[in-house]
Amino acid sequence: MGDGSCYTRPSTRGLPIMAVYDEIGIGYDDTRKADPYIVSRIIHHLAVDADETYLDVACGTGNYTVAVAEQTGAAFCGVDVSQRMLDIARKKCRAIQWSMGDVRSLPYGDNTFAGAMCILAVHHFDDLGGALKEVFRVLARGRLVIFTSDRQQMEGYWLNEYFPETMRKSTANMPDIAEVRLALEDAGFVRIITESYSVKPDLQDWFMYCGKHKPEIYFDPVIRKGSSGFASFSNRDEVERGLKRLSRDIASGRIDEVMASYRNDYGDYAFVVAQKGGQTGEER
Numbered sequence: 001m002g003d004g005s006c007y008t009r010p011s012t013r014g015l016p017i018m019a020v021y022d023e024i025g026i027g028y029d030d031t032r033k034a035d036p037y038i039v040s041r042i043i044h045h046l047a048v049d050a051d052e053t054y055l056d057v058a059c060g061t062g063n064y065t066v067a068v069a070e071q072t073g074a075a076f077c078g079v080d081v082s083q084r085m086l087d088i089a090r091k092k093c094r095a096i097q098w099s100m101g102d103v104r105s106l107p108y109g110d111n112t113f114a115g116a117m118c119i120l121a122v123h124h125f126d127d128l129g130g131a132l133k134e135v136f137r138v139l140a141r142g143r144l145v146i147f148t149s150d151r152q153q154m155e156g157y158w159l160n161e162y163f164p165e166t167m168r169k170s171t172a173n174m175p176d177i178a179e180v181r182l183a184l185e186d187a188g189f190v191r192i193i194t195e196s197y198s199v200k201p202d203l204q205d206w207f208m209y210c211g212k213h214k215p216e217i218y219f220d221p222v223i224r225k226g227s228s229g230f231a232s233f234s235n236r237d238e239v240e241r242g243l244k245r246l247s248r249d250i251a252s253g254r255i256d257e258v259m260a261s262y263r264n265d266y267g268d269y270a271f272v273v274a275q276k277g278g279q280t281g282e283e284r
Contacts, residue, residue, distance in 0.1 A: 032060075032061070032063060032205055032206060032207070032226050033063055033204045033205050033206075034063040034064045034066070034067035034204070034205065035203055035204045035205040036204065037200060038064070038119075038147065038197070038205065039064065039067045039068060039071065041195070041197070041271055042064065042068055042117055042119070042145055042147070042271075043068055043071060043072055045143060045145045045195075045271055045273045046068070046115050046117060046142075046143055046145050047115070047142070047143060048068070048072040048074050048115070049074065049114060050072055050073040050074050051074075052074055052075070052113075052114035052115070052142075053074065053075040053076070053077065053112070053113055053114060054068075054074055054075070054076050054077070054113055054114060054115045054116060054117070054142075055076070055077050055078075055079065055108070055112075055113045055115075055116040055117075055135075055138065055139075056068075056076060056077070056078040056079070056116070056117050056118075056119070057079060057103055057106075057116055057117070057118040057121065057131075057135060058079070058080055058081075058103065058118055058119070058121035058124070059078030059079060059080050059085075059086075059089060059098070060080055060082065060085045060089070060121075061085045061088040061089050061092070062078050062085075062088070062089030062092050062093065062096065062098065063205070064117065064119050065078040065089070065093075065096060066089075066092050066093045066096065068117070069093065069095075069096060070093075075096075076096045076097075077096065077097040077098075077099065077108070077113070078096055078097070078098050078099070079098075079099045079100070079101045079103075079106060079107065079108075080098075080100065080101075081100065081101070081102055081103075083100055086098050086099075086100055103125055103131040103134060103135070104127060104130055104131060104134060105134065106134050106135070106137075106138050108138045109138070110137055110138065111138070111139070111140035112138045112139075112140065113138055113139050113140060113142070114139075114140060114141060114142040115139065115142035115143045115144070115145070116135055116138075116139060116142075116143075116144045116145070117144070117145045117146075117147075118135070118144065118145070118146045118147070119146075119147045120147055120148060120149075120207060120228075120269075121148075122146055122148050122175060122180060123148065123149075123173050123174045123175060124228070128175055128179065128180070128183045129183045129186055129187065132144075132183050132184055132186075132187040132189070133186075133187040133188075135187070136187040136188050136189060136276060139276045140276075140277075141276055141277035142275070142276060142277070143273055143274065143275050143276075144184070144189065144273070144274050144276070145271060145272075145273050146180065146271065146272040146273070146274075147197075147269060147270075147271055147272075148174075148175075148177075148180065148269065148270060148272065149174060149209075149268065149269045149270065150174065150176055150177045150266070150270060151171050151172075151174050151175075151176050152176070152266050153266045153267055153268055153269065153270070154167065154170065154171040154174060155171060156262055156263075156264040156266055156268075157208075157209050157212070157262065157268070158212070158215075158258050158259050158261075158262040159208075159209065159218075160262070161245075161258050161262070162242035162243070162245055162246050163230075163234065163238055163239065163242045164238075165233075165234075165235070165238050166229065166230060166233050166234040166235075166238060166239070166242075167229075169232075169233035170208070170229035170232075170233050173232075173233070177194055177270055177272060180272050181194075181272065184272070184274045188276065189274035189275060189276055190274070190275050190276075191274065191275040192272065192273070192274045192275075193272075193273050194270050194271065194272050194273075195270065195271040195273070196266070196267030196268075196269075196270050197267055197268060197269045197270060197271060198267050198268050198269075199212040199213065199268045199269075200213075201213045201214070206223050206226060206227075207226075207227055208227040208228075208229040208230065209268050209269075210223070210227075211223075212259075212268065215246060215250060215255055215259075216250060218243065218246065219243060219246075219247070224239070
């Protein structure tokens with residue numbers, strides 16, 4: 001799915017975050033699709049065994065759950081706090097067990113799964129350490145694959161030029177990769193690795209930095225609504241001002257200078273992969 005929602009932190013607007021994601025769920029799949037390259041890296045890192053069962057934590061509308069399940073033939077369960085998103089997920093694949101639940105108290109027994117994935121969701125967990133301990137509990141063995149972004153990475157988004165307050169709040173809400181690693185270690189995970197990811201021009205999942213190479217994409221309100229960063233942290237005045245500046249800069253060609261000024265070697269997002277128990281798949 002991307003931008004998952006298995007959490008209960010209050011939003012900056014004073015609404016339960018569950019309500020925010022129920023609202024985002026309306027038309028969500030108009031812009032959010034499972035990106036083939038990201039799916040391929042999830043499958044690689046998860047080291048899927050077709051005879052085992054896996055969990056997607058904060059699965060949302062199930063885009064990535066379904067894609068990984070279909071491509072590997074493995075059994076999957078998906079859990080999320082948004083009933084609206086789960087209703088959409090069920091229509092996509094009834095062979096997957098979709099459950100409503102909070103990441104702080106997953107509705108599964110100990111040692112149930114051979115691996116788990118969590119795509120663009122850890123920044124929504126109000127208790128990251130507790131959430132990862134709960135994922136560790138339900139894993140019998142295998143890997144947890146997290147796809148997320150880092151504060152340092154987000155500070156390198158050229159979106160900061162046009163939507164500074166939105167980006168400031170979104171970035172502050174994001175745990176650093178170092179924090180994620182420490183929380184994983186504290187939960188009991190071992191063999192933790194990271195792999196940086198940079199947005200590609202042919203990206204099919206239009207999450208927050210989807211317009212890195214296509215700035216005009218942000219003029220579409222449906223695309224902005226599909227990103228939890230814009231949906232939770234933006235305000236209308238800043239968005240209107242930012243879009244006007246962006247429009248002028250695209251017309252004048254200045255956008256190329258702005259984009260160039262934000263280039264860096266940090267990547268835009270990252271896979272964080274951690275192991276429970278003995279090594280599976282190739283040694284890393």
